[in-house]
Amino acid sequence: xxxxxxxxxxxxxxxxxxxxxxxxxxxxxxxxxxxxxxxxxxxxxxxxxxxxxxxxxxxxxxxxxxxxxxxxxxxxxxxxxxxxxxxxxxxxxx
Numbered sequence: 001x002x003x004x005x006x007x008x009x010x011x012x013x014x015x016x017x018x019x020x021x022x023x024x025x026x027x028x029x030x031x032x033x034x035x036x037x038x039x040x041x042x043x044x045x046x047x048x049x050x051x052x053x054x055x056x057x058x059x060x061x062x063x064x065x066x067x068x069x070x071x072x073x074x075x076x077x078x079x080x081x082x083x084x085x086x087x088x089x090x091x092x093x094x
Contacts, residue, residue, distance in 0.1 A: 002056040004033060007063045009081070010054040011089055012044065019088045020044050021057075023076075026066050038069035041076065042085045059084070 002008060008024045012035075022044040026034040033051055037044030046069060061075040076082050 002058055004051055004054070004056055005060075006065050007060045007075075009057045009059040009061065009085070010035065011057065012049065012053060013055055014053045017044050019090055021085050021087075021089070022049070022054075023061060023063065023072050024054075025063065025072065034066075036069055036072055037085070038073050041073060041082060 004024065004027070006024055006026060010022055010024060012018055012020055012022060020037065021042050022035040022037050024033045025036050028034060028048060031051055032048050033054065035044060035049045036046040039045050059081065061079055061081065063072055063075050076085060
């Protein structure tokens, strides 16, 4: 199973953003992570998310801890994952 780490692409499982993909930008503590879509790409605003409400995927992008939305967008472009991030998925709860 993929680990929760900075740069990991995840799927949100709850709330109005359920099924949307996001990138972990920072780990706040054992229970929360700072995630972003960015909003114009996947529809996920930069916000704190409970780790229990994220499904980590195999994919990662190289971003520094606390990266801005522009840095995340450039990293996604560089790795060719913009279209991958735009596709909404139906989260499968384990």
